[in-house]
Amino acid sequence: MISSFLGKKKKTLTLGGMTSLAAGIYTTREGAKVIWGYVDKILGHPSLIRESSRGKYPWSGFFSRGMSSVARTAEKGNASVNGNASGFGDVILHPSLQKRVVQLASATANTKSHNAPFRNILFYGPPGTGKTMAARELATKSGLDYALMTGGDVAPLGAQAVTKIHRLFDWAKKSNRGLLIFIDEADAFLCKRNKTYKSEAQRSALNALLFRTGDQTKDIVLALATNRPGDLDSAVADRIDEVFEFPLPEEEERFKLLKLYLQKYIAQAGSRESGWFRNLFKRQPQKIEIKGLTDDIIKEAAAKTDGFSGREIAKLMASVQAAVYGSLNCVLDPIQFNEVVDYKVAEHQQRKKLAAAADQAKAN
Numbered sequence: 001m002i003s004s005f006l007g008k009k010k011k012t013l014t015l016g017g018m019t020s021l022a023a024g025i026y027t028t029r030e031g032a033k034v035i036w037g038y039v040d041k042i043l044g045h046p047s048l049i050r051e052s053s054r055g056k057y058p059w060s061g062f063f064s065r066g067m068s069s070v071a072r073t074a075e076k077g078n079a080s081v082n083g084n085a086s087g088f089g090d091v092i093l094h095p096s097l098q099k100r101v102v103q104l105a106s107a108t109a110n111t112k113s114h115n116a117p118f119r120n121i122l123f124y125g126p127p128g129t130g131k132t133m134a135a136r137e138l139a140t141k142s143g144l145d146y147a148l149m150t151g152g153d154v155a156p157l158g159a160q161a162v163t164k165i166h167r168l169f170d171w172a173k174k175s176n177r178g179l180l181i182f183i184d185e186a187d188a189f190l191c192k193r194n195k196t197y198k199s200e201a202q203r204s205a206l207n208a209l210l211f212r213t214g215d216q217t218k219d220i221v222l223a224l225a226t227n228r229p230g231d232l233d234s235a236v237a238d239r240i241d242e243v244f245e246f247p248l249p250e251e252e253e254r255f256k257l258l259k260l261y262l263q264k265y266i267a268q269a270g271s272r273e274s275g276w277f278r279n280l281f282k283r284q285p286q287k288i289e290i291k292g293l294t295d296d297i298i299k300e301a302a303a304k305t306d307g308f309s310g311r312e313i314a315k316l317m318a319s320v321q322a323a324v325y326g327s328l329n330c331v332l333d334p335i336q337f338n339e340v341v342d343y344k345v346a347e348h349q350q351r352k353k354l355a356a357a358a359d360q361a362k363a364n
Helices: 002-043 058-081 095-113 131-142 155-172 200-212 234-238 251-267 276-281 295-304 310-325 334-363
Strands: 121-124 145-150 179-184 220-226 242-245
Touching: 095 131, 095 242, 121 131, 131 145, 131 179, 131 220, 145 155, 155 179, 155 200, 200 234, 251 295, 251 310, 295 334, 310 334
Parallel strands: 121 220, 121 242, 145 179, 179 220
Antiparallel strands: none
């Protein structure tokens, strides 16, 4: 009788202990979530930011900038190999435009060192012409942090957009290095306020940005990118100090881009990544052998790809890589290279015809 009672009591105590342990684990886990959510809200970067050199948290920016420094050192070596020795990373632009952007980077660095107000910038031109890459390199060469966002992310926020924009600028002002805010597709929410489809929340978001950029500042560079500069609100245009047009690359730039992405997607494909531990478990892709692909053949491809953007050329070389990996051997020769180039040129022309037909239908 007594032993039966003691056995039941032991079971009750065991069950109670397990329940308390489970409750403690659950409480600790949920408490940690609440605390981390608070830390993330206070220290994390704003939700509008898609990419930033500062990293998500203050301590992560140190590591991201360190990795960027290593990457830039490697890019300088690649730039010398590919004829882009101006030290502007993988950004290949028309010489006159590249000269202006490099000069702007130098001027912005000097502005920062003299504690003078920064100037705001507008990049405009067709998609894929290097606007985002140029803005990232501009910030890096100027010694600034950068943060990238897109105008299309603002409209879905509705009434929350104003709060998010104010938080973005409050966060930007905390950068000790100064910060370049790059807004891609800027016309998506900075278009003219008299547009009939523009909601009240979008107008409020635009007004919030105008309020935060009304005076020149020593903390923030505002860089906008659009392929429709005429759609920007006049008050936004009034905030801009420097305007840069990014045209489609000409034949010489296309040749340099083809060489750059040939190196990136073909010559360097299959190279072992740094870090022995990573290589120990990760299967490395097969090395591609290049046979007979001369500069003359690449120049012919540059002539064929008239009208291609830099992004389209990168995709073309990615298609070349895919074609090589799909072949029996892992060799790239002129025949296979020209086949892919001709296919992508025909594809480009077809897209142009479809776009023209769509524009014609819209006009009618």
